[in-house]
Amino acid sequence: MRTTRAAAVAAVTMSLALAATACGGGSSTDGGGSNDSPKTLTYWASNQGASIEVDKKVLQPELDKFEKETGIEVKLEVVPWSDLLNRILTATTSGQGPDVLNIGNTWSASLQATGALLPWDKAQFDKIGGKDRFVDSALGSTGAEGKDPAAVPLYSMAYALYYNKKAFADAGIAKPPATWDQLVADGKKLTGDGKWALGVEGSNPSENIHHAVVFAKQHGADFFTADGKPDFTSDKAVAGVKRFVDLMAKDKIVAPGNAEYAQNQSVSDFAKGKTAMLLWQSASANLKSQGMSEDDYGIAPVPVQSGAPGTGTGVNSMVMGINMAVFKNTDNIDGATKFVKFMTSDAEQKILNEAYSSIPPVKGAQADAAFNTPANAVLKDTLAKSAVAAPQVADESQFETAVGTAIKGLFADAAAGRKVTEDSVKAALEKAQQQMPAK
Amino acid sequence: MTTTVPTKAAVRPSSPGTASGPRRRPGRIRRIGLPYLLLLPALLLELLVHLVPMAVGMVMSFKELTQFYIRDWTTAPWNGLDNYTISVDFDAPVGEALLHSFLVTVAFTLLSVALCWGIGTAAAIFMQDTFRGRGLLRALFLVPYALPVYTAVITWVFMFQHDNGLVNHVLHDQLGITDKPTFWLIGDNSFFALLTVSVWKGWPFAFLIVMAGLQNIPKELYEAASLDGAGLWQQIRRITLPSLRPVNQVLVLVLFLWTFNDFNTPYVLFGKTAPEAADLISVHIYQASFVTWNFGTGSAMSVLLLLFLLVVTGVYLVITSRGRRTADV
Numbered sequence: 001m002r003t004t005r006a007a008a009v010a011a012v013t014m015s016l017a018l019a020a021t022a023c024g025g026g027s028s029t030d031g032g033g034s035n036d037s038p039k040t041l042t043y044w045a046s047n048q049g050a051s052i053e054v055d056k057k058v059l060q061p062e063l064d065k066f067e068k069e070t071g072i073e074v075k076l077e078v079v080p081w082s083d084l085l086n087r088i089l090t091a092t093t094s095g096q097g098p099d100v101l102n103i104g105n106t107w108s109a110s111l112q113a114t115g116a117l118l119p120w121d122k123a124q125f126d127k128i129g130g131k132d133r134f135v136d137s138a139l140g141s142t143g144a145e146g147k148d149p150a151a152v153p154l155y156s157m158a159y160a161l162y163y164n165k166k167a168f169a170d171a172g173i174a175k176p177p178a179t180w181d182q183l184v185a186d187g188k189k190l191t192g193d194g195k196w197a198l199g200v201e202g203s204n205p206s207e208n209i210h211h212a213v214v215f216a217k218q219h220g221a222d223f224f225t226a227d228g229k230p231d232f233t234s235d236k237a238v239a240g241v242k243r244f245v246d247l248m249a250k251d252k253i254v255a256p257g258n259a260e261y262a263q264n265q266s267v268s269d270f271a272k273g274k275t276a277m278l279l280w281q282s283a284s285a286n287l288k289s290q291g292m293s294e295d296d297y298g299i300a301p302v303p304v305q306s307g308a309p310g311t312g313t314g315v316n317s318m319v320m321g322i323n324m325a326v327f328k329n330t331d332n333i334d335g336a337t338k339f340v341k342f343m344t345s346d347a348e349q350k351i352l353n354e355a356y357s358s359i360p361p362v363k364g365a366q367a368d369a370a371f372n373t374p375a376n377a378v379l380k381d382t383l384a385k386s387a388v389a390a391p392q393v394a395d396e397s398q399f400e401t402a403v404g405t406a407i408k409g410l411f412a413d414a415a416a417g418r419k420v421t422e423d424s425v426k427a428a429l430e431k432a433q434q435q436m437p438a439k
Numbered sequence: 440m441t442t443t444v445p446t447k448a449a450v451r452p453s454s455p456g457t458a459s460g461p462r463r464r465p466g467r468i469r470r471i472g473l474p475y476l477l478l479l480p481a482l483l484l485e486l487l488v489h490l491v492p493m494a495v496g497m498v499m500s501f502k503e504l505t506q507f508y509i510r511d512w513t514t515a516p517w518n519g520l521d522n523y524t525i526s527v528d529f530d531a532p533v534g535e536a537l538l539h540s541f542l543v544t545v546a547f548t549l550l551s552v553a554l555c556w557g558i559g560t561a562a563a564i565f566m567q568d569t570f571r572g573r574g575l576l577r578a579l580f581l582v583p584y585a586l587p588v589y590t591a592v593i594t595w596v597f598m599f600q601h602d603n604g605l606v607n608h609v610l611h612d613q614l615g616i617t618d619k620p621t622f623w624l625i626g627d628n629s630f631f632a633l634l635t636v637s638v639w640k641g642w643p644f645a646f647l648i649v650m651a652g653l654q655n656i657p658k659e660l661y662e663a664a665s666l667d668g669a670g671l672w673q674q675i676r677r678i679t680l681p682s683l684r685p686v687n688q689v690l691v692l693v694l695f696l697w698t699f700n701d702f703n704t705p706y707v708l709f710g711k712t713a714p715e716a717a718d719l720i721s722v723h724i725y726q727a728s729f730v731t732w733n734f735g736t737g738s739a740m741s742v743l744l745l746l747f748l749l750v751v752t753g754v755y756l757v758i759t760s761r762g763r764r765t766a767d768v
Contacts, residue, residue: 092510110732113506138722203625203714204444262710359458394506398731405712412714413624415601434532437505437733 002055010430014408024365030117034335035324041335042075044087046102046322048155050289052078058355065072066342071334085397091327092105094117099330100339103151105141106206106390106400107323112143112150113394115191115420116437118326118333119148128152128341138361140389151323152340153361157281158382159210159317160375161300164212167195168298169275180243183277183303187253190276199266199275202411205404207262207298208244210263210318211279225402228393232403232433233426241407242425249414259415261410270297281320284375298409301382321361327390359383404430428429453540462520493745500738504617522739533727537740539715540723547719549699551637555694556687558638559645564679564682566646567653570737577650584643592707595636599623599708624709629717635666635706645690652686653679696748 044065049055052370054069055078063074063369079087087109090113091097091430103111111117111222118124120142125131131139138156167343171190198395201207216223221236231237255275258266264286270278270339272292279302280286284294301309302316309316324343326336342348348391359379360366390396406428414420447491499512502521508515528534529630566577583591598605600623607620623632660678701723705713709764713722724744729736 006639089509089732093512095510110506114510115507116510144639203710212443255602257600257620260601260622397506401712401726401730408625408712409715411621416626431532435536435731437731 010118012134026311029030033330033336034326035332035334037331038335039332040072040073041332042083042098043098043339044098044101045076045078046084046104047080048322048358049080052080052113052236054289060341060353063353069342070335072332074339086408088116091113093132095329097327099141099332099336100233100324100326102322103325104140105319105323106395107155108142108150108323109361109392109395110146110393110397111325112147116328118330118336119150119330121148124148124337125152127337127345132364132370133344133364135361135363135366135383137387137389138321140322141392142323144392144394151325152344153321154324154343155322155356155358156361156383157320157358158387159279159281159302159320159380160280160283160382161271161302162283162287162302164270164276164281164339165296165298167273170296171276175390176298177303178301178308179306180303184247184251184253186250186255187247187277190372191253194271195273196255196258198247198277198279199261199269200248200254200258200411201261201266201277202248202259202266202415203262203406203408206400207404208407208411209281209400209404210281210320211244212407213318213388213390214315215244218265218313219243220313223399224391228312228395230395230399230433230436233427236427238429239421241403241410242420242422243415243430245407245410245420248411249420256415259411266416269302276379279318282356282358283378285355294375299378301378301386309382311386315357315386315388317382319383319387319389321358347378398436403429405434451588453648496738497742499735500742502735502737503558508730509732512734515735518735522735523743525736526739526743533736536718537720537723540718540720542718543630543718544699544720545635547637547717548695550634551641551698552691552694554634554638555641555645555698557690558642559647560649562642562646563649563653564675566650571702576617580646581643583640588640588703589707592636592704593639595639596624596708599632622624625714627714628714629709629714633705633708633717633719636708637698637701640704641694648686648690649683652683655711692752692755696752699748727732 016380017220025202027095045059047055048059057077063076067073081104084102087355088097088101088103088111092111096215097116107324120222130253132151135156138151138153142151142153153382161176167190168174168176168186169188173186177186183198183241186402190197200211213223215326216237219236219240221231221234221240223230223232223237225231234284242410244405248256255269266275266278267283267286268290269285270280270283271292275276281394288294304314304316307314324340326333326340330336346362346364346368349360349362350368350370354370359376360368365371390400394400410420410425410428413424418424499515501519502508502516503518504514504515505519507532521541524533525533526537526679529538559727562580566573566580597603599606601620604623606623607617610616611618611620621628623629656678660682661674664674665676681715700726702722705717705719705722706725709717711726713719720740723742724737726733726738
């Protein structure tokens with residue numbers, strides 16, 4: 001009896017273990033999906049608006065329009081940013097993901113490395129009107145160089161300097177600063193009486209990393225070598241990161257409390273007039289939802305070290321934005337391709353980017369008058385002339401966490417009144433580099 | 440319970456005219472098989488929910504599992520003990536960070552369990568006497584335990600905020616205890632913020648269990664002690680605490696395991712990347728696996744943590760059961 005029971009238990013264990021292995025193994029088919037379910041699609045949209053409800057209101061009418069045109073029903077799920085990457089990873093592991101999804105464009109190369117996303121070769125791009133329809137800077141953030149893109153650009157964004165017109169006028173400042181020295185000088189005039197010059201999100205690693213890449217570039221440094229190896233501790237990279245943290249540590253124009261911000265509190269502070277300047281990407285819709293009129297603030301290019309924004313050390317933003325990807329094992333590859341074509345059509349691009357106050361990465365839509373306002377002109381100009389793509393390496397996601405967290409620690413030091421020196425910045429970056437996967 | 444079976448078995452053969460021989464066998468098999476049959480669903484679920492994932496995790500810990508293989512982890516190359524050696528190489532950054540996280544977790548757990556137990560026990564003893572409003576107070580004490588973790592901890596996040604938080608408002612603005620507003624969610628003080636929330640959340644459980652344990656202590660013992668002139672403290676030391684010993688043994692073990700593995704509190708309080716001073720091992724392993732995508736190393740760390748907890752639990756159970764055996768003798 002005992003032997004029989006043991007054998008039965010062993011058999012059950014083995015069968016369950018094998019079943020789990022089969023489940024956990026994901027799909028090993030490397031083909032481009034199938035058309036087994038041609039009438040439905042599932043779509044994971046990233047949370048772009050002020051709330052998930054706002055996104056549903058923006059997107060659902062467009063999805064209904066798509067259904068009317070093609071007969072394909074799109075089931076929408078808006079996923080909050082904090083969950084999106086984990087959800088994608090889970091879907092990648094299980095093979096049970098959506099058909100179409102949004103990804104942050106800085107994740108393109110990392111997610112491309114998983115092999116879960118459909119590559120967009122020439123034939124695939126031709127089905128949606130060709131690669132030439134898209135702006136080059138946006139295409140630069142769709143995957144590693146030399147490989148077919150893992151996604152298609154959907155919304156483009158760039159960092160700009162948002163400034164409070166009244167606060168500037170009260171302080172006697174005639175125009176927004178163009179260099180960091182000017183920003184610090186103006187900032188000292190704007191700081192006082194419980195108000196501060198600039199807001200940052202010190203505890204948000206992703207936000208930190210966007211600025212760190214730009215500051216490093218302005219000092220002539222990249223965080224990765226040409227062959228994709230981490231290079232976080234060069235003198236120029238250290239100088240770039242220190243310049244950023246010094247806005248709080250040395251110049252004292254950022255409130256120490258900003259060191260613990262991670263939930264866009266700096267945008268609220270700006271909307272409430274607590275801070276006079278904000279470095280943000282496409283903030284207009286967010287500021288409007290918080291009751292700030294468009295007449296109350298101006299938008300200028302992010303300052304540079306010297307001169308005017310441009311390429312090289314004149315870079316003043318990362319190419320920010322959202323890409324649209326198709327899961328390789330979709331059951332409706334033709335429908336998914338049609339849906340991407342629909343969402344990146346000139347007409348839809350105009351509607352969606354207007355709703356999210358972003359810039360269309362599609363040339364035909366970008367030319368529309370709606371995107372020629374003075375505010376949008378700054379963003380368009382930045383994207384065209386002085387924005388740099390995020391490092392397109394497979395380890396980009398790890399880089400965001402490691403260096404972004406190191407800067408979070410440096411802001412915490414600055415807030416606590418501890419000195420932020422070249423040595424302390426270098427030590428933090430060195431530790432971050434050691435956490436990167438060995439090559 | 441144990442007496443029913445032999446009684447029935449003894450009665451059955453004596454029944455006259457019963458062909459007991461051929462019918463006894465299936466009845467016996469049914470009797471022996473029934474408990475196992477009833478256990479089967481639980482056993483299957485246990486396998487599915489715990490043992491299989493644990494086995495899969497152990498296999499993963501021997502693989503070089505990064506984003507390149509996550510889509511089909513079975514194809515990830517084996518790398519022997521590499522993930523383990525990286526995790527325990529305390530001179531290198533990964534091992535050093537893991538050791539730091541481990542030590543933080545040990546300190547945090549010991550303090551949290553001690554405080555939860557102390558406060559819970561004191562409150563339960565205090566609530567033993569009947570007085571007006573006892574029911575209401577008892578219900579209030581249980582509120583932290585009844586609240587959903589996310590809701591409770593996010594409220595603490597608001598209270599700990601540097602600029603607008605209630606904690607700084609009371610400590611700095613109203614009582615003037617601190618020179619300037621303190622940072623609770625970043626930097627060194629984050630440890631105390633985490634400890635505060637953990638104790639606030641954990642002590643009602645200790646209170647509940649100890650209160651249940653107190654119900655089993657005969658009142659006569661206290662009456663006798665009182666007649667003999669024993670004061671409150673002596674009664675607690677000589678009667679209450681020794682009587683609560685079996686309850687406390689389980690309570691402390693459960694509190695220890697829950698606190699050591701607590702993921703929700705630090706995750707909601709600090710997000711995906713905790714400050715160094717409050718870098719609990721559960722979040723640290725999560726970060727290694729899901730934020731930096733080193734799933735193999737994360738699995739190895741999980742296995743090491745499991746071994747540690749098994750050893751601690753085993754030693755604890757041996758010590759406490761030896762104590763009980765000695766007491767029985």
